[in-house]
Amino acid sequence: MQFVTVQTFDDWRAAARAMLRSGVQPSAVRFSAPDGSADLFAACDAADPEAAPPTSPRSPGPPRSPGSTTSSRSPARSSEAAATTAAAAPRVPKAFLDLARTVACHRDPGRWQLLYRTLWRISHDEPFLLRISTDDDVLQLRRMEKAVTRDVHKMKAFVRFRKVTDDTGGEAFVAWHRPDHQIMRLAAPFFSRRFRGMRWTILTPHESATWDGTHLQYGDGVPASEAPEGDELEQLWKTYYGSIFNPARLKVRAMKREMPVRHWPTLPEAELIADLLSAAPGRAEAMIQHHEGFADTATKFMPADRDLPSLRQAAARCHACDLHRCATQTVFGEGPAGAQVMFVGEQPGDQEDLVGRPFVGPAGQLLDQALAQADVDRGEVYVTNVVKHFKFKPSQRGKRRLHQKPNSREIFACRPWLEAEIAEIQPQSLVCLGATPAQAIFGRDFRISRSRGKVFQTEWSPRTIATWHPAAILRMPDAGRAAQMREQLIQDLQRVAVQ
Amino acid sequence: MEIRDKLAILADAAKYDASCASSGAKTTRPGSEIGSTEGMGICHSYTPDGRCVSLLKILLTNYCIYDCQYCVNRISSDTPRARFTVDEVVTLTMDFYKRNYIEGLFLSSGIIQNSDYTMEQLIAVAKTLRTDHRYGGYIHLKTIPNASDALIQEAGLWADRLSVNIELPTEQDLVQLAPEKKKPQIVEAMGGIREKIQEHSEDRAAGFKAPRYAPAGQSTQMIVGATPTPDVEVLKTASELYGDQKLRRVYYSAYSPIPHADARLPGKSPPLVREHRLYQADWLMRFYGFAAEEIVAEADQNLSLDIDPKLAWALANRHFFPVDVNRAAREELLRIPGIGVRSVDRILSIRRYKPLRVADLKKMRVAWNRTKVFVLTADYNPGVSALDKVDLSRRVRPSSQQLMLFDAASSARSGEV
Structure with missing residues (x-):
């Protein structure tokens, strides 16, 4: 029996190479960690987080003289292969070396034995052993490899730097992290690539790594008590974590599988989890119960026949939004069914609401004048509004009803009436008076100031145009500007009238 | 408003975007x-909804002029509003990144003023990060619907990934719920990005030093369950996008109840199982050679909720089985329920050296309870005799529902995590 002390992959490789060359069977060798401890890393990775690992030199331990005990783990097959001892340097596939280099970081003390046994089998009569992933040795090695690579991946994910001010007053970042395996050297190069322009140190119980902007240096491991103090920014991070969580979806098991609870102590956000979870069902239920806006639209009140008289009759009973409560009546569109030109305003005003017809108040009179000047006969056009009820609030003294702009919910609820009117009339020209109808027809990013007077082909009409609402002209305090707007309105009307 | 308050509002507003990938570049x-x-x-962290936190996923602003009914940020919602400045987003990204909280930035926005203005703001964030801070991490920019081609082109120079949300599976769904968004425009925007990506990669292949252009490609998101559209339509749309637009990923997002929900949509719990099945079906299309039409076997054109789509396909196509794992071609092996792509590759590797037995499959950790009915091995596999049984579908059905989807409610009650 041969005893070999191994701490690093290089130790193992040197020893394995020598033993393979001299035909030492896997059953005749026993690997152990230096200092007599069977497993150095397991000792420092035990439950006590304060335990610092002993730091020992990384020189290969000298092979000791063969002992008298026999390993109980001798595989039967190795005795058959014993006859074929390779005298020359063994040829080892690169795939195995890569695997071994990774598995060497695993904390399982049996890894060296397993690696040597597998190496023996590969270099004797099973050169393709690694491709048989269901072989017990290969299976175990692959699982160890996976555990290590996963641990590296988790280290890349879960290291949390804290900003500190170093001796020179400069900015540096320090993190304390507890990996499951001895992976510092597998993970550190990643951090030096990612945080090239930053000075950082990562501490683990096993080993530490420091990057000064140009060089990566390794040092001793330190216990959790050496972890840096908190960082102000963690408050923001926790705000983010709490806000990005969706309480309507809970998958706790999935979270714990990917973010194992043993890592939670070094993750500042993890302390929020319990509270987020306990509040979640209530929050989700509240979201399901709480609604905004109107459940219905005018579609619910739409008659079977879509001719104008039927629509008008049905619209008189529309309760899709709340505006019907205060308004006197529905003010539906007006004009011949065969109209070539259709005007759409925003909503009926005070007088329209009382009379029940669109554009009969001051704005309507201004529209009539403009139509006359543009040589358009009001009797031949169809006039309507996006919203069919008057929205208002009482003036301070309560004597007058002041116009209020309809909001997007009311516009959406009422819109089916407008669509039905357009479908019935199929106007050659469609004139939007003001921003509300223009945005209803062209889309919400339409700007009157930019696109007024331009003729577009839309799904609603081959000649669709937006211009000033007469009420906007009436409200304009600057007389000169009002006159100009009025001129523009007439020009725009002429533009649609000329057919 | 304090940064922290803005962050709370604008992260909350962004969480309904399912995309989290930071891979590809x-x-x-x-x-x-x-x-x-x-x-x-x-994935740097995980929230209790089981989703990973990979990117700082925020909106530049949640003010929006659109009225998409499923969206918490629609103009008609009473949700509190906030707006980040370009510099605030840049600083936040760098601060988070330097502490290794995140893998990069996912930036989207509600539409303010107009599409182009909004898009310019997003580009400014990405450009500042790249040029002023020499930031090399991941950036995913959501392109703004109806933004001009020139802006989308510029975005691709600074971002790793661009995405245009298809939002809903069919054109009719869009008309109903997102009247301002038009499918032809959405698809056109995707087409523009695809062409640009292709141009740049061809230039690079030809040896020109073309700048990077969205090296992680483009993705999209579809909301599922807000309309009655069946799964087969969802998958057909996804399949078209993978095929025609060369998308890297299509994300399916179960329509989730939102704060300030719109009364026009039904309030309900998100169909998480359905979302899960859609992802499984998506995988079958991308990696297992299934076509969209054949995956959905159920009469109502939806995926079965209680069994996975591959098993459902196998039950509907029993004549295809049993498959001999020692002889079958890769395409056939991929159709066996319970066996994944990696196991298929292992089977192909192992069987060159030795015949596979039941024990080998079990060691590979295939889902043996499902698999055993459908495979022949070198030794006797007693499970395969069930293939001809009338009650096969009952036999292979999992006895308990997907626990992971339901474990949360109890743990929320008990407080145990």
């Missing part, structure tokens, strides 16, 4: 000081 941008992209994405 194979190499780090040259000249980067902070940040890298090396192909593999990293």
